[in-house]
Amino acid sequence: xxxxxxxxxQQTKAHRFGVQAEKLAALYLKAKGYRILATRYRVxxxxxxxxxxxxxxxxxxxxxRRQNLAEALHSLQPRxxxxxxxxxxxxxxxxxxxxxxxxRFDMMVFSxxxxxxxxxxxxxxxxx
Numbered sequence: 001x002x003x004x005x006x007x008x009x010q011q012t013k014a015h016r017f018g019v020q021a022e023k024l025a026a027l028y029l030k031a032k033g034y035r036i037l038a039t040r041y042r043v044x045x046x047x048x049x050x051x052x053x054x055x056x057x058x059x060x061x062x063x064x065r066r067q068n069l070a071e072a073l074h075s076l077q078p079r080x081x082x083x084x085x086x087x088x089x090x091x092x093x094x095x096x097x098x099x100x101x102x103x104r105f106d107m108m109v110f111s112x113x114x115x116x117x118x119x120x121x122x123x124x125x126x127x128x
Contacts, residue, residue, distance in 0.1 A: 048062070081105070
């Protein structure tokens with residue numbers, strides 16, 4: 001049985017583009033000195049595209065592919081931010097790290113021409 005069963009052609013194409021953007025984001029982050037700790041981390045309460053370390057900071061990164069940066073930033077709604085935060089809490093617990101570990105939530109946005117934009121501190125744990 002195909003993992004794409006029940007998806008429309010457009011959904012399958014969007015999924016492929018999303019996976020491609022996540023791989024490019026990981027390569028970009030590695031080139032910038034980040035250590036990739038996990039990709040496509042999923043738990044019941046949410047998911048995280050990339051978990052990385054930059055110095056002593058654990059960085060949870062959401063990857064978006066949109067026509068422009070503004071569209072991507074507006075696409076990350078508070079509900080999705082909350083799911084990412086809950087998944088981050090699970091990741092920290094699974095890796096025996098305290099909840100007060102130095103963390104931040106970034107976005108990697110790819111425009112129509114796959115130009116990367118790294119938005120540090122895209123949102124905070126209080127939903128701002």
